[in-house]
Amino acid sequence: xxxxxxxxxxxxxxxxxxxxxxxxxxxxxxxxxxxxxxxxxxxxxxxxxxxxxxxxxxxxxxxxxxxxxxxxxxxxxxxxxxxxxxxxxxxxxxxxxxxxxxxxxxxxxxxxxxxxxxxxxxxxxxxxxxxxxxxxxxx
Amino acid sequence: xxxxxxxxxxxxxxxxxxxxxxxxxxxxxxxxxxxxxxxxxxxxxxxxxxxxxxxxxxxxxxxxxxxxxxxxxxxxxxxxxxxxxxxxxxxxxxxxxxxxxxxxxxxxxxxxxxxxxxxxxxxxxxxxxxxxxxxxxxx
Amino acid sequence: xxxxxxxxxxxxxxxxxxxxxxxxxxxxxxxxxxxxxxxxxxxxxxxxxxxxxxxxxxxxxxxxxxxxxxxxxxxxxxxxxxxxxxxxxxxxxxxxxxxxxxxxxxxxxxxxxxxxxxxxxxxxxxxxxxxxxxxxxxx
Numbered sequence: 001x002x003x004x005x006x007x008x009x010x011x012x013x014x015x016x017x018x019x020x021x022x023x024x025x026x027x028x029x030x031x032x033x034x035x036x037x038x039x040x041x042x043x044x045x046x047x048x049x050x051x052x053x054x055x056x057x058x059x060x061x062x063x064x065x066x067x068x069x070x071x072x073x074x075x076x077x078x079x080x081x082x083x084x085x086x087x088x089x090x091x092x093x094x095x096x097x098x099x100x101x102x103x104x105x106x107x108x109x110x111x112x113x114x115x116x117x118x119x120x121x122x123x124x125x126x127x128x129x130x131x132x133x134x135x136x137x138x139x
Numbered sequence: 140x141x142x143x144x145x146x147x148x149x150x151x152x153x154x155x156x157x158x159x160x161x162x163x164x165x166x167x168x169x170x171x172x173x174x175x176x177x178x179x180x181x182x183x184x185x186x187x188x189x190x191x192x193x194x195x196x197x198x199x200x201x202x203x204x205x206x207x208x209x210x211x212x213x214x215x216x217x218x219x220x221x222x223x224x225x226x227x228x229x230x231x232x233x234x235x236x237x238x239x240x241x242x243x244x245x246x247x248x249x250x251x252x253x254x255x256x257x258x259x260x261x262x263x264x265x266x267x268x269x270x271x272x273x274x275x276x277x278x
Numbered sequence: 279x280x281x282x283x284x285x286x287x288x289x290x291x292x293x294x295x296x297x298x299x300x301x302x303x304x305x306x307x308x309x310x311x312x313x314x315x316x317x318x319x320x321x322x323x324x325x326x327x328x329x330x331x332x333x334x335x336x337x338x339x340x341x342x343x344x345x346x347x348x349x350x351x352x353x354x355x356x357x358x359x360x361x362x363x364x365x366x367x368x369x370x371x372x373x374x375x376x377x378x379x380x381x382x383x384x385x386x387x388x389x390x391x392x393x394x395x396x397x398x399x400x401x402x403x404x405x406x407x408x409x410x411x412x413x414x415x416x417x
Binding site: 185237 | 280314315316329330331332335337338340341342345349374375376379380381382383384389390391393394415416417
């Protein structure tokens with residue numbers, strides 16, 4: 001019998017960059033007791049985003065962070081700059097990555113590949129915790 | 140009891156750039172009478188896309204538009220240019236943003252954050268209306 | 279009566295670039311016998327991704343491939359380079375495109391637009407086959 005569940009994940013990202021949230025997501029998922037279905041994560045912010053990326057090599061994550069710092073840099077001439085130099089780059093980096101991710105579930109587990117981890121990509125400095133809305137449908 | 144609904148949103152974007160569609164989406168959603176679930180928007184085009192972004196500061200939206208004009212510019216040497224100078228940049232800007240967005244629903248409302256708006260990102264000039272397929276599942 | 283189905287698509291992409299998978303996806307879909315619902319594709323890799331793009335003009339796909347080669351180039355100074363020069367660019371190009379796509383289904387068919395095709399975007403050379411997890415919910 002299909003059913004659904006809703007939840008919220010509060011993530012405190014103490015610095016800019018990729019913060020792993022796979023364990024917190026799986027912990028919430030386990031508590032719902034679903035065997036199969038579809039999990040959706042929705043980031044409720046426009047200056048932080050979601051990304052599925054390499055979970056083993058920290059150097060790959062640092063290269064990713066540096067890449068987005070370079071293609072959407074602070075210090076460019078933005079019209080919108082009253083919230084600080086990290087604000088407009090944060091919107092751009094969010095637009096280039098994901099606000100939402102959906103992941104199928106089989107055998108009670110996410111179908112993530114061996115090298116895939118789920119990350120909150122924090123683009124601002126000194127933010128309070130971020131909210132990720134969760135939705136699960138299946139059985 | 141879980142159920143689903145399908146719909147289509149026709150959006151007329153009179154110029155290139157970010158066009159707010161949150162109100163139209165919520166209006167369709169209200170008519171379906173769901174309390175919780177998952178709403179999916181799917182843009183049926185490859186030269187327009189979807190984006191969730193800042194809903195308060197028009198300057199932030201103008202910076203976003205200028206950014207994508209700069210990173211996927213008209214006037215670059217594209218092989219595919221028989222449909223006009225705005226065509227290939229439109230495909231590139233679509234590839235860099237979203238064709239599809241899914242948003243959880245709780246308490247009869249989308250779980251959008253305070254500063255989040257849904258936008259059709261029109262990348263071409265003088266297009267007819269665009270079609271966004273809608274799917275809702277929940278109860 | 280709502281129900282769901284899970285599956286896996288194995289895709290062999292013999293070279294870097296956009297490989298059409300619409301036919302394979304539709305073939306799996308037809309075998310499930312759903313009339314309406316939501317199909318989700320999830321790429322189980324961090325160096326290959328998914329994209330919905332122009333299905334008619336090969337020149338547009340070649341421009342897309344060249345664009346991503348240019349904005350996330352091989353030969354840049356990456357810290358993570360022990361898996362070959364195509365590895366870090368592959369992660370970057372994946373981050374800029376999609377790991378997951380969901381497409382509504384009506385009348386037994388995907389709501390793809392006339393010019394939309396589904397592609398596996400292979401970013402590495404000489405990879406074995408790639409796995410795409412499939413989830414379908416509807417009736």
